[in-house]
Amino acid sequence: MQPKKILIAPDSFKGTLSSDQICEIISKSARAHFPDCKPISIPIADGGEGTVDSFLTCVGGKKRRLTAKGPFMEDMESFYGLLDNGYAVIEMAACAGLPLVEGRKDPLTSTTYGVGQLILDAINQGAKKIILGLGGSATNDGGCGAAAACGVKFYGADGQSFIPTGGTLADIRRIEVATLPTSQIEIRAMCDINNPMYGSQGAAYIFGPQKGADADDIVLLDEGLRHLDTMIKRDLGQHVADIPGAGAAGAMGAGMMAFFSAALQMGIEVVLDTVNFDDLLDDADLVITGEGSFDHQSLGGKAISGIARRAKKKSVPVIVITGGAEELPEAYDIGVTAIFTINRLPVDLSVSKSKSADNLKATIDNVFRLLNV
Numbered sequence: 001m002q003p004k005k006i007l008i009a010p011d012s013f014k015g016t017l018s019s020d021q022i023c024e025i026i027s028k029s030a031r032a033h034f035p036d037c038k039p040i041s042i043p044i045a046d047g048g049e050g051t052v053d054s055f056l057t058c059v060g061g062k063k064r065r066l067t068a069k070g071p072f073m074e075d076m077e078s079f080y081g082l083l084d085n086g087y088a089v090i091e092m093a094a095c096a097g098l099p100l101v102e103g104r105k106d107p108l109t110s111t112t113y114g115v116g117q118l119i120l121d122a123i124n125q126g127a128k129k130i131i132l133g134l135g136g137s138a139t140n141d142g143g144c145g146a147a148a149a150c151g152v153k154f155y156g157a158d159g160q161s162f163i164p165t166g167g168t169l170a171d172i173r174r175i176e177v178a179t180l181p182t183s184q185i186e187i188r189a190m191c192d193i194n195n196p197m198y199g200s201q202g203a204a205y206i207f208g209p210q211k212g213a214d215a216d217d218i219v220l221l222d223e224g225l226r227h228l229d230t231m232i233k234r235d236l237g238q239h240v241a242d243i244p245g246a247g248a249a250g251a252m253g254a255g256m257m258a259f260f261s262a263a264l265q266m267g268i269e270v271v272l273d274t275v276n277f278d279d280l281l282d283d284a285d286l287v288i289t290g291e292g293s294f295d296h297q298s299l300g301g302k303a304i305s306g307i308a309r310r311a312k313k314k315s316v317p318v319i320v321i322t323g324g325a326e327e328l329p330e331a332y333d334i335g336v337t338a339i340f341t342i343n344r345l346p347v348d349l350s351v352s353k354s355k356s357a358d359n360l361k362a363t364i365d366n367v368f369r370l371l372n373v
Contacts, residue, residue, distance in 0.1 A: 048135025105212025108167030116149025143255020169224030308335030
């Protein structure tokens with residue numbers, strides 16, 4: 001096989017190699033083995049840190065920097081991406097993410113207000129559509145902060161408007177939504193979890209601990225989200241709490257649907273649609289994808305499954321490169337052609353991760369040698 005066009009679309013190998021690094025290693029090897037080959041890199045992002053850079057690499061565009069409110073309403077320098085196709089890509093983690101609250105985590109008081117500011121700026125810059133990544137949040141405010149920044153009014157018992165946080169959601173007595181600047185623009189939120197807004201599998205109980213919530217905080221946060229849902233049903237006529245993904249990013253999934261009429265979609269589907277992956281497949285000879293660990297989660301809507309299903313429809317073979325793999329014969333049914341693990345010796349991750357780049361180079365070199373026979 002002498003491939004003329006290879007699509008390289010890996011997710012990151014968490015904690016070892018970024019998707020950009022993986023693309024670079026595979027592209028370089030492809031050009032060395034097949035001088036006439038055109039490798040096309042599509043680094044996959046999951047909606048968290050690095051999402052903007054991945055889309056800029058795939059589509060082209062520029063990173064816009066601006067001052068926005070951080071997790072505790074402090075001014076900070078934030079950013080988002082303006083793509084060449086007219087879309088804007090926003091990471092909510094850019095001003096409401098966990099790395100920004102290291103050493104001071106507090107989901108009771110943190111806010112997504114800055115995310116709303118980024119959304120408004122993107123609209124003012126003429127964005128035709130907004131893609132919002134819901135990964136890595138430090139908040140549990142149901143998206144109320146972002147909504148308030150965009151003009152939604154939340155009123156307390158004293159009749160005064162305020163900006164609710166996770167700890168004050170229960171204080172909301174009325175929600176007022178006038179015509180918002182966001183009402184004329186399509187927003188798609190990247191969401192790779194199915195958790196509901198509240199309850200034992202909801203935002204507070206499942207994700208609250210990693211954001212600094214103790215047992216008492218979790219109860220308070222969950223009660224607040226239940227109250228917010230009641231207000232959303234009464235004042236907005238929206239029923240979003242049980243929609244899969246409503247609990248994403250401190251229930252910002254629910255807020256994006258209720259306040260912004262946003263669609264929640266699996267991150268890989270948003271990425272593949274945005275880069276016109278189906279069109280790129282038309283004359284492709286091979287797709288190479290991968291992630292750090294290939295397991296049952298990989299087949300549940302993650303990057304590899306989304307890519308393999310689309311490639312299968314156009315009869316394009318798919319090679320998976322991964323750190324380690326479970327025995328998953330069903331992977332071949334959805335479009336995976338072959339799976340290669342990069343770790344050559346049975347050593348612990350603490351040892352192998354420092355050799356990930358070299359192991360990947362050796363593995364892809366052998367894959368291409370085989371194709372070249």
